Amino acid sequence: MSDNKSDSMPVEGTQFYKQSSLREAFRIIVTTVIVFSLLSVFTLWAAIDIGARQAYKEARDIRKALKAVGTEYYGELTSIYDPNKSDGLADGAAKKVADISTRNGSVVLLEWDDISNGPVKFEYRKGLYRVVYTDTGKTTGLSTGVEGTFTIYYSLEVLNYDAQ
Numbered sequence: 335m336s337d338n339k340s341d342s343m344p345v346e347g348t349q350f351y352k353q354s355s356l357r358e359a360f361r362i363i364v365t366t367v368i369v370f371s372l373l374s375v376f377t378l379w380a381a382i383d384i385g386a387r388q389a390y391k392e393a394r395d396i397r398k399a400l401k402a403v404g405t406e407y408y409g410e411l412t413s414i415y416d417p418n419k420s421d422g423l424a425d426g427a428a429k430k431v432a433d434i435s436t437r438n439g440s441v442v443l444l445e446w447d448d449i450s451n452g453p454v455k456f457e458y459r460k461g462l463y464r465v466v467y468t469d470t471g472k473t474t475g476l477s478t479g480v481e482g483t484f485t486i487y488y489s490l491e492v493l494n495y496d497a498q
Contacts, residue, residue: 382488385462386486386488389460389461389465390484392437393458393465394484396431396435396437396456397482398434398435400431400441400452400453400456401451402434403434406430407427408451412424413446413448415445415448420442421440421443422443437460440458441457441459442456443456454468455468462488463487464487465484467482469481469482470483
């Protein structure tokens, strides 16, 4: 009798194959890098968005403070706007605006309307944020004043050279 059995026997059922440990390590590393990158981008976007919203809120307070100080200067028969100054504000106006608004950014008044006694255009700068207010000229219905648009910019300082 001859024994004609083959060396390979057909296996029925589920067969398991061992994956390469190098391939598994590569998959884990790629997944980790992708997840970390996505979380970093989301965190950066959230931080910039929170800062922009805070700068917007402060710029709204600055607008109200400019109107209040402008009314005070109007009562003294002068104007809050001085185009000869670098910040566009008359003497002592910047301090009064800072006291009323309790904000620590810098204000640059670019245009002032003496008839409506309000800012037409100004910039509020705080850190890496710059908020530009522009008056649209539309009245706000029952409330006094005009409506405007606030545009918020975020900038990174790449280089800074000091003049000597």
